[in-house]
Amino acid sequence: MKKLSIYLFLLGMLGAHLGFAQQSTTLRGKVLDETGVPIAGASLSLQGTQTATATDESGNFTIQYTSPAVLVVTALGFVGEDVNLSNQTTLTIRLLANEETLEEVVVVGYGTQRRGEVTSAISSVKAEDFTKGTVRDAAQLIQGKVAGMRITTPSGDPTGSTQINLRGLNSINGSQNPLVLIDGVPGDIATVAPEDIESVDVLKDGSAAAIYGTRATGGVLLITTRKNRSSESKTSIEYNGYANVQTIQRRPDMMDASDFRRLISEGYEYTDYGGNTNWLDQVLQTPVSHNHNLTFFGGNSRTNFTGSLNYRNWEGIMLTTGQERLNVRAALNHDMFDGKLRTNIQVINQTSKSNQGGTGGYIWRQAMIRNPTDNIYNEDGGWQERNDYAYDNPLGLIHESINDRIFRESRFSGSVDYRPIGDLSLKMLISRVINNDLTGNSTTFDHVNTTKNNLNGTASRSTGANTEDLLELTANYNKSFGDHRFTLLGGYSYQYNVGESFEVYNFDFPTDEYTYNRLESGTALQRGLATMESEKDMWKLAGFFGRVNYSWKDRYMLTASIRREGSSAFGANYQWGTFPGVSAAWNVANEEFMQPVAFVSEFKLRGGFGVTGTIANNPYQSQTSYNFNTSQGAYINGKWVPGFVPARNFNPDLRWEKKEEWNVGLDFGFMKNRVTGSLDYYVRNVKDLLYNFPVPTPPYLFGNMMLNAGEMQNSGFEVLVNVRAVETKTVKWNTNVTFSTNKNKLVNLSNEQFNVTREFFDAGHTGEPIQISTHRVAVGGPIGQYFVYKSVGLDENGGWLVESREGEVISMEDATPEDRQYYGNGIPKFNVGWNNTVNIQNFDVSVNFRGAFGHQVLNMQSLYYDNPVNRSYNVLKTAFDPIDGKELRNSLVYVSHYIEDADYLKIDNVTLGYTFKPNSIKGISNLRIYFSGLNLHTFTGYRGIDPEAVSYSGDFTFAPGMDHRDKYPSTRTYTLGLNVTF
Structure with missing residues (x-):
């Protein structure tokens, strides 16, 4: 009896223990999308049981479970996720949108x-x-x-x-x-x-x-x-690689040796050196390049990683030009504490090594102008050189010089995202970017620097380093109740940048075997003729910002933001500024009265206003600067002491440019979004332009001063239309069109303190020997206008006739600078794009077109090489074609004849691919091969190489549309590629 009592007692204790172990736990949580917006109607179930629930309108859920368990979470339009449960009572789940x-x-x-x-x-x-x-x-x-x-x-x-x-x-x-x-x-x-x-x-x-x-x-x-978006615990590897060849897009048709000899027989004063050389063939090659990219994905929904390795080896179409580049990226993500804490660490490293083959643009010029009867080598086996002005053997320039560059950049970033409650996210992002740029240049004893200019070998070395730190703290709060949805953002940002550089140049070396590696051996250093430069700069940027988003029933939406920002680059009186932005939208398609109109999927009207700024390129423009000047100084104790002279004025009122922009738009969708797109119209006024203004001396120390003066305006219209034109089981065709216009105007160049005496500034330059500006930007007029002598034909002597300021026809010899006038504009009025993708079962075809219209280009190739003035130089075969029945003679001037209409439409990219059925090869889940052509053909009346291959930035920002003679020619590319996923 006593033993039975003991057994019953132990059995009861065991039962109590089992009952305690199997007691249920109440789990409360929230399901959110990537943006932090709650997902209503998400399904949650316990794997292997009948227990299930769904989220409410705020994304909240409650479910009972017995630990351990697996919670299966699914929602329409999102990647499902399995969550392991072990006595958790609260949980925040974030679902990724599916592909x-x-x-x-x-x-x-x-x-x-x-x-x-x-x-x-x-x-x-x-x-x-x-x-x-x-x-x-x-x-x-x-x-x-x-x-x-x-x-x-x-x-x-x-x-x-x-x-x-x-x-x-x-x-x-x-x-x-x-x-x-x-x-x-x-x-x-x-x-x-x-x-x-x-x-x-x-x-x-x-x-x-x-x-x-x-x-x-x-x-x-x-x-x-790219990120690992899989919620499964698996690893995949993707390989994307291609090889390509390039050809010149459009080859200039220069005279050959037979043309020269024909001209000589007709009495033209050209020289026959007895050779037969196609100089363009000599400096061009058919480059073969290749690119390889490996991407690794692994982990699960809590801990995952992404890694990529990209190697590129590109050769240029001109000899000894190319770039070898290696990019490495690794990113690690980890969730902790039931998803409340999310961490990310990312490293990106880039190393590139470039060979720039001498000075590519100048070499191209030499290959264009070189006499085709001239020889590559002289009688002694060296490079054949001549003493004509700016006439050098392009092959000697290529093979007797070294121009190397190595660029390294390392980027480290990490973030911590903490969610104390489901609706609130607190995030910290920190990063450091370090880059180093190292170049080396040298010329041998057989380079023209020595054979013509007696420099006896040259060499230089330069280096630059930059470090940029970033800290950002943000708080994001999402809240939904009923038909209302709020998102609140607040944050702080701090950016700190330090840059420095060093450069040294020397010449007159005992040997050219050192290249740029023993600069101290050049004797120009001892003679005080070598140069050395160094500099360092620093700037800081700090900002406080906030934003609110509000949506009601997806019908009415409002966004308002503000940023208070300070920059060390500006004057002491204006280092802080405020930048507000506000926009609103009304999606008419979601109104009840639109529900019977099933044809309309979206019809969202938008309007907004915002203020942004522009920082000065030089962080010290507001501060006084002094330089030592050897030409200004004094004798002190029998020695000449260079003068310490001002180089920049003090301006404590220097501030950022302020752009105020209005934008109205429409987002639309029809036929269940078979047709979607947007329309936008904008007007942007940029005030307080940073302008280098001429000022009187005295009272100022220096003759010009960077200050805020003037206003500029841009306005335009933009269209985007996407159409799923064909959508069947075997054929799909998606097409989209982009169209945009832009009008600009310089409103003024003055401010409250200074009024300009000349309400214009000139930009651009023809180069030697013409030496004249090409553009003029005037108050009240558009940017990009050419300022030129308007040509109206040739006189009987083959000289240009131009139009005077009174509209009369005069000889170019009688023209004055006041006779120049505005003629054409280098900025396109209209830009278009048409992109198409067609899928036919396993085949895919993409065809992209681009075009620009309503602009002109200054054809400097024609200006210099369609003009047979210098008989030492080669010219285009059209150089002796008559102009209005007359032959151009001895008239190398900048006239409107060389400004051509440059409308164009490009077949920009055509790609044909084939994707094999999944797992058709064991171990390979995806396999695709493709062939692609880039920059295939240009429909244009422009006579130069490429109407698009002109610069619109840097020194040519206000001299757009110049097709320079010193350039690296644009190319056409044919690519064969492979995509594999393991």
Whole structure:
């Protein structure tokens, strides 16, 4: 009996223990999307049981479970997730949008937003819509796909980059470039490999960009790198590789040796050196390049990583030009404490080695002008040189010089995102970007520097280093109740940048074997003729910002933001400024009275206003500067002491340029979004332009001064239309069209303190021997106008006749500078893009067109090489063609004859691909091969090489449309590629 009692007691204790172990736990939580917006109607169930529930309108849920358990979470349009439960009582779950609905989320300043709630002019381009095949950088991925954004490739140089201009020119001395952020960290369009990019979002108008303050007048490009979006515990590897060949896009038709001998027989004073050389053939090659990209994905929904390795080896179409580049990126994400704490660490490292083959533009000029009867080598086996002005053997320039560059950049960033409650996110982002730029240049004893100029070998070395630190603290609060949805953002940003550089040059070496590695051995150093320069600068930027988003029933939406920002680059009286932005939208399609109109899926009216700024390129423009000047000084104690002279005036009132922009737009969708798109009209006024103003001395120390004076205006219209034209089981055709216009005007060049005496400034330059400016920007007029003598034909002696300021026809010899007039404009009035993607079962075809219309280009190739003035130089075969029945003779001048209409339409990219059935090869889940052609054909009446290959930035910002003679020719590229996923 006693034993039975003991057994019953132990059995009871065991039962009590089992009952305690199996007691249920109440789990309360929230399901959110990537943006932090609650997901209503998400399904939650316990794996292997009948227990299930769903989230309410605020994304909240409650469920009972017995630990351990697996919670299965699914929602329409999102990737499902399995969550392991072990006695948790609270949980926040974030679901990723699936591939079919990724376009519903766009990246905005300091976060993301559902497309349906966007109230500003924002364009988003996803990876599936990128330009295929060989692309130079992130900008070329979206070329022709963003209305209002003009992306050009002015050079075929493999070390070059694309140029970006958004909604016209907006500054005289400030940067025209957009702010580029890679996963929230400032960078540039070449920071990451194009294959490593998931999406590019463009903040186009002021209301969207205002939250970035003084860096955002040129627009904002938000680049999102690829991430591991799988919730499964598996590892995958992707390989993307291609090889390509390039050819010159359009070859200039120069005279050959037989043409020269024919001209000599006709009495023209050309020299026959007895040879037969095609100099363009000698400096050009057919380059073969290749690119390889490996991407690794691994981990699960809590801890995952992404790694990528990109190797590029590009050869240039000109001899000894090319670039070898290695990009490495690694990102690690980890969730802790039931998803309340999310961490990210990312490292991006880039190393590139470039060979710039001498000075490529000058070499191209020499290959163009070289006498085709001249020989490559002289009788002694050396390079054949002549003593004519600026006439050098291009092969000697190439092979007797070294121009190396090594660029290294390391980017370290980390973030911590803490959610104390489901609706609140607290985030800290820190980063450090370090780059080093090292160049080396030298010429041998057989280079013209020595054979003509007696320098006996030259060498130089330069280095630059830059370190930029960033700290950002943000708080984001999302709240939904009933039909109302709020998002509140507040934050602080601090950026600190230090840059320094050093350069030294020497010549007259005992041997040329050292190249640039023993600069001290050049005797020019001992003679005081070597040069040495160094500098260092620093700037700081701090900002406080906030934003509120409100949406009611997805019908009425409001966004308001403000940024208070300070910069060390400005004067002591104006280091802080305020940049507000506000925009609103009304989606008429969601109104009850529109429900019977099933044809309309979206009809969202938008309007916004925002203020952004532009920072001075030099961080010390507001401060006084002095230089030592050897030509100004005095004898002190029998020695000449250089003068300490002012080089810049003190301006404590220097401040940022202020862009005020209005934007109205319409987002539309018809036939269940088979047809979607947007229309936008904008007006932007840039006030307080940074202008180098002439000032009197005295009272000022220096004759000009950087100050805020003047106003500029841009306005334009933009259209984007996407159409899913064909959508069947076997055939799909998606097409989109972009169209944009832009008008600009310089409103004034004065301020309250100074009035200009000349209400214009000149820009651009023809170069020697003409030596004259090419453009004039005048108050009240548009930017980009050529200022030129208007030609009306030739006189009987073959000289130009031009139109005088009174409208009379006069000889060019009698013309004065006052007879120059405005003629044409280098900025296109209209830009278009037409992009098509067709899928036929396993085949895919993409065809992209781009065009620009309503502008002119100064054909400097024609100006110098369609003009047989210098008989030492080769010319185009058209040089002796009659003009109005007369032959041009001895008249090398800048006249309107050389300004040509430059409308063009390009077949920009054509790609044909084939994707094999999944797992058709064991171990390979995806396999695709493709062939692509880039810059295939240009329909144009322009006679030069490429009407698009002109520069619109830097020194040519206000002299657009100049097709320079010293250039690296643009190319056509054919690519064969392979995509594999293991």
